[in-house]
Amino acid sequence: MIVQNGPDQAKEALKHARFFPFWLDSTDSPPSTPSLDTEIQCELLIVGAGFTGLWAAIHAKEENPERDVVIIEAKTAAVGASGRPAAILSTSVMHGLSNAKRLYPEDIDRLELLGKENIDGFKRAIEQYRIDCDLEWTGELTVAVGEQGLPDILREHQLYERYGHQAELLSSEELEKEIRSPLFSGGLWSKKRSGIVNPAKLAWGLRRVALSLGVRLYENTPLIASKRLAKCLQVTTPTGKVTATKVLLATNAFAAGHSRIRRRVAAIRDRIVVTEPLNETQMESIGWKHRQGIYDTRTQLNYMRLTSDNRILFGGRLGYFFNNNTDPDQDKHADAYLPLVENFYRTFPTLSGIKFSHAWSGPIGLTTRMAVHFQRYHFGNTIYAGGYSGFGVTASRFGAKVGLAILDGKDTEEAKMHFSNSLPGYIPPEPFRWIGAKITMYALDTADEKGGWRHWWIKMVEKMGFPVTQNELG
Ligand SMILES: Cc1cc2nc3c(=O)[nH]c(=O)nc-3n(C[C@H](O)[C@H](O)[C@H](O)COP(=O)(O)OP(=O)(O)OC[C@H]3O[C@@H](n4cnc5c(N)ncnc54)[C@H](O)[C@@H]3O)c2cc1C
Incomplete structure (x- = not known):
């Protein structure tokens, strides 16, 4: 069934939506820590309390419990990309196998292994620290949209086979048993080391762990300037100062406000809508019993997943605001989401008329690499680790680990690899x-x-x- 009068129906469906991330709209949200209002010293200062910053703090404390670690966060933990993604988990630390092959064909075996180690470590840490974050190891499903999408999944399947992933090709009939949409003509289900998580609960869990390990966290404390002194670095905040031996900038897309980082990182927006919870009949009409995280093969890809209370999260509509604006008011009204809702109804016509409870956008640090990179400042005593290009829920753990190794001058295999020591290309300036x-x-x-x-x-x-x-x- 083709939905008639799409924009009007979409507008109606968003009438009562909150333009705020579903994940952050929760009573689990912890009260914020006090902001910094004095001058302090530390060994390691981490700027930004998203996944990268929080994992880096935990890694640093695990390696050396005596290390004096401070995080300053402009707002509150998880308020950036980390509280806003679809949170489909992937093994790759390079934005997927084909991107890794494009970038580092000579290192691909090692990168694959590092990705597997990373996601196993991610799982272990969540278990060890008992982080309750609705983690489901349901796999990733790529669905072909129309016949023209089939070559894409066949190509991806060959790559998966070659690099030892457990991935199953699904015919149109087999796919119907997993998920029902008139648009999908086949699928590829990668079954191991991937799934879905509640990202805000994960970030708040990591925040709790970091605090319990003795990390000092100052929220509502933005870095406004930094400089190198004779033997250390000094970071200024609105009402305080931090003197640190090393600084890790875990500011992802927000770093595009900094002129040198901006040359290689663009702050793109991506948008998401979330439905009201589906009832049993609605769930029955679409199948999706195995609850996989799903990507499709549309040119502007859509991704989708279920939440723990059976809402559908549906995302994938990019936007850009002049000068890398990361928090534009333009995304707080229905018009920004109408094409996404219309696509949703085309994908799931049996759910025609379902309402949306939340709609939001989030910042993506886009680079030509489409994966993490490391920029060195202040003679290597300040490292920027970011630029996951929309694929960082698990890769940020890896980015944090490698960023820290580079900062500490460690001779680890990862720190010596080509990806750690090269930069993505320049991106043209405004306009x-x-x-x-x-x-x-x-x-x-x-x-x-x-x-x-x-x-x-x-x-x-x-x-x-x-x-x-x-x-x-x-
Ligand atoms: C809509 C959307 C969908 C996504 N879907 C997926 C997905 O399904 N799977 C996946 O793997 N990835 C996904 N991602 C990407 C993933 O969310 C990110 O790669 C990851 O969260 C990056 O974490 P981070 O800690 O590096 O950055 P962030 O979470 O953005 O953290 C940076 C932090 O730095 C703080 N900060 C900024 N400036 C300053 C300053 N001057 N001083 C102090 N603090 C500062 C910010 O407030 C923020 O908290 C998605 C992203 C978006 C936006």
């Missing part, structure tokens, strides 16, 4: 960045329906080093 992003996002939004110049444009953007789709465009 070219804004113009390019606007055209690209329009092309991504409309390529599947309208084709034409849009495919040519996207190919050109990909040739410039931005693999904005995982697809082979016609």
